[in-house]
Every structure is written in C-alpha cells, then in structure tokens.
Amino acid sequence: MITSADFLPLLPEIFLLSATCALLLTDLFISPSRRGLVHFLALAILAVTAILTLRGVPGVDLPVRVLSGSFQRDGAGDLLKLFAYLATALTFVYARPYLKDRGLFKGEFYLLVLFALLGMMLMMSAGTLIVAYLGLELLALSSYALVALDRDNRRATEAAVKYFVLGALASGMLLYGLSMLYGATGTVDIARLYEAASALQGEDRTLLLFGVVFVVVGIGFKFGAAPFHMWLPDVYQGAPTAMTLFIGSAPKLAALGLAYRLFDNAVGGIDMNWQVTLAWLAALSLVLGNLIAIMQTNLKRMLAYSTVSHVGFLFLGLANGTPEGYAAAALYAICYALMATGSFAAIILLARQGFEAEEISDYRGLFRTHPWFALMILLLMFSLAGVPPLFGFWAKLAVISAAIDAGLLWLAILALVFAVIGAFYYLRVVKVMFFDPPSDDVRIEPQADVQLRWVFSANALAMLVLGLFWSPLMEMCLRAFGAA
Incomplete structure (x- = not known):
C-alpha cells in the first residue's frame, strides 16, 4: 500500500x-x-x-x-x-x-x-x-x-x-x-x-x-x-x-x-559480454573521436568529436564493472560536465550579434587583447587534454587505472596513446590565442555580461583548484557507489 x-x-x-x-x-x-x-x-x-x-x-x-x-x-x-x-x-x-x-x-x-x-x-x-x-x-x-x-x-x-x-x-x-x-x-x-x-x-x-x-x-x-x-x-x-x-x-x-x-x-x-562490448566501444570512440577532431577548423565541431573521445575515456570506468570503476566513471563525468560548460561558455564570451566565434581562427591573438580570458581558456583546453595538475588529468588517471584493474591493459595503453594525440588539437587553440597576430574580430564587448565573466573565470579556475584537491571528490564518488 x-x-x-x-x-x-x-x-x-x-x-x-x-x-x-x-x-x-x-x-x-x-x-x-x-x-x-x-x-x-x-x-x-x-x-x-x-x-x-x-x-x-x-x-x-x-x-x-x-x-x-x-x-x-x-x-x-x-x-x-x-x-x-x-x-x-x-x-x-x-x-x-x-x-x-x-x-x-x-x-x-x-x-x-x-x-x-x-x-x-x-x-x-x-x-x-x-x-x-x-x-x-x-x-x-x-x-x-x-x-x-x-x-x-x-x-x-x-x-x-x-x-x-x-x-x-x-x-x-x-x-x-x-x-x-x-x-x-x-x-x-x-x-x-x-x-x-x-x-x-x-x-x-x-x-x-x-x-x-x-x-x-x-x-x-x-x-x-x-x-x-x-x-x-x-x-x-x-x-x-x-x-x-x-x-x-x-x-x-x-x-x-x-x-x-x-x-x-x-x-x-x-x-561479462556487455563489459567487453563497452571496452570495444571505448576503443572505437578514442580512435575516431581524436583522429577526426584533429581535422576540424570549427571549434564547436572540434568539441563535438572531442566529446566522442571523452566518452571513450568514461567507458573505461564503466567497462570495469565494479563499484570502483563506476566511481571513476562518475568522477570523469563530473569533470567533463564542468569542462564542457566552460568550453562552450568561452564561445559565448566572444560571440556577439552577427559574430558567433565558432571558428578556431576567430581566437587569433586573444592573449594580446584579453590576456586574462585567454589564460582561462588555456586552463580549460589543458584540462580537456589531461595536462597535470589540472582536474582532467586526475579524471583520466582514475578511469585508466580502472581499466587496468579490470585486466584491460590493451585499452589503457590505447587510451594513453590517444590522450597524447588528442592534446594536439587542444594545443592548436592555445597556439592560435597566444602566438598568432590578433584579428579585428577578436574582442569582448565592454558591455558583456559581468555575471558571465565572473562565473566563467570561476569555472575555469575550478579546473586548477579541483586538480590540486581532487581526492575529496573522488572519496565522495567512492562512498556514493559503495566502494568505500
């Protein structure tokens, strides 16, 4: 009743x-x-x-x-x-x-x-x-x-x-x-x-x-x-x-x-067949997502194929099939959600009526005109690439460790290789911002939303803070999924 x-x-x-x-x-x-x-x-x-x-x-x-x-x-x-x-x-x-x-x-x-x-x-x-x-x-x-x-x-x-x-x-x-x-x-x-x-x-x-x-x-x-x-x-x-x-x-x-x-x-x-299937889906996502993302010139499209590769990393945790594996996958999902919101917010920050700021070339010379926001985007790109000590590095480490614990050493090695390959297209965005000559289109309107600026900065800085203090969040995930 x-x-x-x-x-x-x-x-x-x-x-x-x-x-x-x-x-x-x-x-x-x-x-x-x-x-x-x-x-x-x-x-x-x-x-x-x-x-x-x-x-x-x-x-x-x-x-x-x-x-x-x-x-x-x-x-x-x-x-x-x-x-x-x-x-x-x-x-x-x-x-x-x-x-x-x-x-x-x-x-x-x-x-x-x-x-x-x-x-x-x-x-x-x-x-x-x-x-x-x-x-x-x-x-x-x-x-x-x-x-x-x-x-x-x-x-x-x-x-x-x-x-x-x-x-x-x-x-x-x-x-x-x-x-x-x-x-x-x-x-x-x-x-x-x-x-x-x-x-x-x-x-x-x-x-x-x-x-x-x-x-x-x-x-x-x-x-x-x-x-x-x-x-x-x-x-x-x-x-x-x-x-x-x-x-x-x-x-x-x-x-x-x-x-x-x-x-x-x-x-x-x-x-156990579903775990093997997830492992092969992870491998395919890592390979296709990273290789196709390298060829993109549109930032939103690049982030889309980047998402495919990140799903591959997340599946490393799911393929483990244990509470520890699910906790690692949860940490990665949380990390990716925060990185994705910040990355697309960077596009919104530079966009204005008649200019969508969707092309990677639209960010040329951003460091010379708006150094603070260029640094914030750098934190997000480096976190997506898994550069230590940012949050994305520890999230990748957690799911790769889960794959090794599940006996999927070949998949963990593949993930490491394509993490290095995937860093190329994130570094390309950084190179355009810091080393290319600035364009007249690269500007942030003076009247841009103040709330947007502050929250975006906090979102990007969170990648550094959570990277330095990621253990408490991992412990929360372990407790939530019954692994601690």
Whole structure:
C-alpha cells in the first residue's frame, strides 16, 4: 500500500515539477521587459531542489526504494543530481546574454531545460525499466525542442530534425532491448530483474543477451559513443551555442546514471559480454573521436568529436564493472560536465550579434587583447587534454587505472596513446590565442555580461583548484557507489 511517506524520497522531483509548472504559468503574465525575473526564479528553483537533495530523507537511511520499487534514492543518484544542478545553473548564467542578443530570451528556454533536468533525475533514480525510459524520453523530447528553439535559423532546424530522427531510432532500439529484458525475466523491476536473470537458461538467456546488446546500443547513442555518434557533430554545430552548452554537459551525467542502473543493478555480473562490448566501444570512440577532431577548423565541431573521445575515456570506468570503476566513471563525468560548460561558455564570451566565434581562427591573438580570458581558456583546453595538475588529468588517471584493474591493459595503453594525440588539437587553440597576430574580430564587448565573466573565470579556475584537491571528490564518488 502506498502511503504519504513513500513520496518523501521524491521531494526534490516533486518540487522541481511543481515549481516548473508554476514558472510556466508565471511566464504567461510577465512582460518581455521583465523576463529577467524568470531567469532568477529558475536559479532559485535549482537552489531549493539542491537543498532538498542535500537534506536526504528525514528519518530514513539511504538507499531507499518506494512506490513499489519504481523509484530508488541512494548516494549515487544524489551525487549525480547535485552536479547536474550545477551544470544547469551554469547553463542559465552563460546562456542569458547570448539569448538576449539574438531575441531568444524567452521563458520556453528555462522551462525546457528544467523539464529536461527532471527527466535526468528520473533516469538517475529509476527503480524500474519503465521509469528509466520515461525519464529518458522526457530528456530527449525537451532536448529536441531546445535545439529547434530558434525557428528562423535553418541550421538549428536541420540539426533538430537530424537529432529527432536519430534519437527516435536510438530510443526505439533501447525500448526494444528493455522489452527483451522483460520478456526474458518477466519483470520490469530492476532489482528483481537481476535475481530472475541469474537463473535463466537456454533460449531465455539468449533473449536476455540480445536485450543487453540493444540496451548498450541505446546508451551508446545517448552518450555519443562511436559508432553511434553521427548525430553529435551536426547537432553541436547547428544548434545555438547556448543549447549546445546544455546538451553537451548535464545529460552525460544522466546517461551515466542510467548506465549504472541498467548495467550494475539490472544485468551486472550476469554475463561479462556487455563489459567487453563497452571496452570495444571505448576503443572505437578514442580512435575516431581524436583522429577526426584533429581535422576540424570549427571549434564547436572540434568539441563535438572531442566529446566522442571523452566518452571513450568514461567507458573505461564503466567497462570495469565494479563499484570502483563506476566511481571513476562518475568522477570523469563530473569533470567533463564542468569542462564542457566552460568550453562552450568561452564561445559565448566572444560571440556577439552577427559574430558567433565558432571558428578556431576567430581566437587569433586573444592573449594580446584579453590576456586574462585567454589564460582561462588555456586552463580549460589543458584540462580537456589531461595536462597535470589540472582536474582532467586526475579524471583520466582514475578511469585508466580502472581499466587496468579490470585486466584491460590493451585499452589503457590505447587510451594513453590517444590522450597524447588528442592534446594536439587542444594545443592548436592555445597556439592560435597566444602566438598568432590578433584579428579585428577578436574582442569582448565592454558591455558583456559581468555575471558571465565572473562565473566563467570561476569555472575555469575550478579546473586548477579541483586538480590540486581532487581526492575529496573522488572519496565522495567512492562512498556514493559503495566502494568505500
């Protein structure tokens, strides 16, 4: 029997849903000149949701399962949620001046992002296959609408159509895989599915393994892993930068949460083939992502292929298949979310009406005209490349160590080789900023958003601070995933 106590673990989700619906109604009665109120209300909603998540469940020890097991609240989900809130808050701060300059500063942006965040939270706390899929689709549908928000932009519209078509295909594959898991085990409950799958023999076990393959394909698409990355470059380049910033950061945390629920809680340990599959996906992502990124001259497209390579690194942790491996993957996902928000914010910082600052050549001589921001971008590029002692180095070290612990020495060596190769295209951006002659287009408007400047600087400096003091965050990840 469901009681009111069953809804206490869902308090952050319930509040976010209620507050977003209230914000939707509020936006109807706010004049365009006072649209900034929606911005601050959205940030306040995120702050309250974070507080509710940090408070835990009064009088109840985590983990806890409620609503007949369809929702589970635990340390892993809460940790990923908190950093998803942070990435979303950074998105709001960075996107505001960009949207204002292009006539896109509308309540729909904030509402779609908050609904997408709600979908991510459901993915991170799913207790059944149905809830996991509902969360995934809420995130996906909101993301499609975000990419197409600028209806007068032909590139954005084309990107949204590609995203929708390929996303629908991937969702269908994932749903087909989940239906196979249900058909083989007779349950959608993730905890019961593990128990039922352990006893399967013959044709039922074969059906289960086919289902796992389709689940891996669906999750590979959501991460943007090769060879399921075909949507990523066109969507990242075609979408307005503010939208690219969001879909390129926080959803990676949600995809990790979904992968953890399905691979560890549902099919973990039943058959090791899914870990071998993840290892080969990681290898393919590392090779294709880094080699193709070298050839790019468009910064957004370069960052898109860079994302493919970073997904390869993240899969090193997932392929480990132990709590330590999931903790390393979580650290990498957190690191990448922060690096991605900062990298796309650098584009927004230099962009202005009629100049999108998307080409690498657009950053020529930035050190001579704006030395502080050139140094901040350098920190972000070096962290993405994995240069010590920045945060990206320790995140890469954690997942490579997880691959070695899993007996995947060949994959760890491949990751090291392509980490060195991948450093080339990040250093190219640094070379353009510090050693090329400045261009007249390279300037930051004096009236540029002050909040954007300060938050961007803090975001970049965090790569250095977290690099120097990364151990506490790693310990948090280990505790959250039950490895400590």
